[in-house]
Amino acid sequence: MDAALSPGFSQAPLPRETDVAIIGGGIVGAATALALAHRGLRVLLCEKGTVGAEQSGRNWGFIRTVGRARAELPLALASRPLWQAAAARAAFGYRECGYVSLAANPAEMARQEDWLQRMADFAMDARPVAARSLAALLPGLRGNWAGATYSPLDACAEPAAATRAFAARAAAAGAEIREGCAVRGLDLIGGRIGGIVTEAGRVACAGVVLAAGAWSRRFAFNAGLSLPQLQVLGSVCRVEGARDLPDAIVSAAGFSFRRRQDGSHTLAQRGTSVTDIVPDTLRLFTAFLPAFRRQWRHLRLRLGRRFLEEARMPRRFAADRASPFETVRILDPAPVADILATALANARAAFAGFGPARIVESWAGMIDATPDELPILGPHAGLPGLFIATGFSAHGFGIGPAAGHLMADLLSGAHPIVDPAPFRLERFARFAPRPAPETRA
Ligand SMILES: Cc1cc2nc3c(=O)[nH]c(=O)nc-3n(C[C@H](O)[C@H](O)[C@H](O)COP(=O)(O)OP(=O)(O)OC[C@H]3O[C@@H](n4cnc5c(N)ncnc54)[C@H](O)[C@@H]3O)c2cc1C
Incomplete structure (x- = not known):
């Protein structure tokens, strides 16, 4: 994983009151905190473990526009200057190294060309490359x-260091960042948010x-709200030599890789992930059925001990007792070794250098x-006062900065950075x- 962490954040007691409380210190929470602090709002970000320790510190570090859905592309493009501005202030391995999506056969190339055509109205630098120009x-x-x-x-960046750099900038702009501080629930007053x-x-907030x-x-769910969200396991490795x-x-x-700041490489298999069957898979089955159909080639469904672990984890919990967010400070699932071994074999077949x-x-x-x-x-x-920023479906690192900006726009009533x-x-x-x-009354 990404070991270059910035120093820890404040240990001071929590403020009694703030304007906006952010639950979660991933790239999205950190970017939201930064954008809100720049507008002069009082911000408190609570992270149950450490900033950037879950998805935002475990991803491949790709910051890409290529292949993004039409709805998401504006966020990817709007994130680029925000990444550049962040990289001008802190070193977290940001490099505009370029991104190449290889097409294995003419059908895949036709799909890529179709994507380029459909996105032609965006100011993009992405372009097709003919087979003869690949060498x-x-x-x-x-x-x-x-x-x-x-x-x-x-571009690419070192994920955890980048996330912590966003949070450190937010702290420098006045946001309060607290690690080891799980939010157990919402305090509702008169049908709207009164605090956390x-x-x-x-x-109070x-x-x-x-x-x-x-x-x-x-x-x-503990607050009585339902979000359509399932968990999918992505495996990654670092290779040397x-x-x-x-x-x-x-x-x-069959593979994706990038060079890391330390000269080694991050390697994974594009589109290959594991979905553990858990009680939520059954609860949300109809909502996700079209997605399962779309992704069935790449999805590996697995029934194992996670079903029982999830079934045993409380869905309703009182605010005066330890919550599941304290039981699992950092979600650290085991990687799937054969997926990574196949990624390396595929990468070797394509590049002798592997x-x-x-x-x-x-990990x-x-x-x-x-x-x-x-x-x-x-x-x-x-629920007036509650804002949701979640469900990034494996795209949130690259688009996180603009997503955070958008959340700040929506909270402060500013013109939104994207629709x-x-x-x-x-x-x-x-x-x-x-x-x-x-x-509450
Ligand atoms: C293997 C893998 C590869 C990926 N590759 C890429 C990629 O190359 N490019 C890309 O753009 N995206 C990629 N992604 C997706 C990207 O990492 C995520 O979309 C993004 O990091 C999501 O950021 P987040 O802030 O929403 O969530 P997270 O980073 O998961 O942060 C959420 C935080 O909330 C905290 N939290 C949860 N509950 C509470 C609570 N009650 N109280 C306090 N804190 C709480 C958690 O501890 C966690 O730190 C990848 C993801 C994975 C897993």
């Missing part, structure tokens, strides 16, 4: 490829941003997926908000 773009590439899509400006209840006490990644559904590889991020059906490489570290992250693979961003219509309409919770009819049940 110049990717020295050392072998095998028969049908072409590629290439964005020279797509943390393990260290209550904090009129606005809350739920940016709790894979935990958002459990947190929301590879040589003469391209500088760009390379992604293909010949001497060996896996020296591996996994729990992806927060929605049925349409787009995040849920915006106010919760059933928020595609991200409303209401797009899922079954989950359209109803008023929250429990309120």
Whole structure:
């Protein structure tokens, strides 16, 4: 994983009151805190473990526009200047190294060209690369490829260091960042947000941003709200000893890799993930059925001990007792070794430079997926004062800065950086908000 962490955050007692409380110190919570602090609002970000220790510190570190859904592309493009501004102030391995998506066959190349055409109205640098030009773009590439899509400006960064840099900047701008501080629940007054209840006490506030990644559904359920979100396991490894590889991020059906700041490589298998069957899989089965159908080639369903672990984890919990967020400070699932071994074999087949490489570290992250693979961003219509920023479906690192900016726009009533309409919770009819049940007088 990404070891270059910045120093810890304040240990001071919690404030009694703030303007906005953010639940979750991933890239989305950190970017939201930064954007709100820049507007002069009082912000408290509570992270149950350490900042950037879950998805935001475990991902591949790709910051890409290529292949993004039409609704999401504006967030990816709007994030680019925010990444550049952040990288000008802190070193977290940000490099505009370019991103190459290889097409294994003419059908895949046709899909990539179709994507380029459909996105032609965006000011993008992504372009098609003919098969005959691949050798110049990717020295050392072998095998028969049908072409590629290439964005020279797509970038990479070291995930945990980048997330902590955003949080450190937010702290420097006045945001209070607290690690080891789980938020157990919401305090509702007269049917709207009146505060949060943390393990260290209550904090009064009129606005809350739920940016709790894979935990958002459990947190929301305890507040009487339902979010369509399932957890998907993504496995990653770090390899040493590879040589003469391209500088760009390379992604293909059976492997994806990038060079890391320390010269080793992050490697994984694109699109191959494991979904453990848990009680939520059954509860949300109909909502996710179209996604299962779309992804069945890449999805590995697994029934094992996680079913019982999840079934035993409380869904309702009182604010005066330790919550599941304190039981699991950092979600650290085991990676799937054979997926990573296959990724390395596939990468070796494509690049001789992977010949001497060996896996020296591996880890996994729990992806927060929605049925349409787009995040849920915006106010919760059933609970005034609550804002949701979750369900990034494995795209949230790259688009996190603009997503945080958008949340700050929505909270402060500013003109939104991108159109928020595609991200409303209401797009899922079954989950359209109803008023929250429990309120204080
Ligand atoms: C293996 C893998 C590879 C990926 N690769 C890429 C990639 O290359 N590019 C890309 O753009 N995206 C990628 N992603 C997706 C990306 O990492 C996520 O979408 C993004 O990090 C989500 O950020 P977040 O802040 O929403 O959530 P997280 O980073 O998961 O942060 C949520 C935080 O909330 C905290 N929390 C939860 N509940 C509470 C509570 N009650 N109280 C206090 N704190 C709480 C958690 O401890 C956690 O730190 C990948 C994801 C994985 C797992």
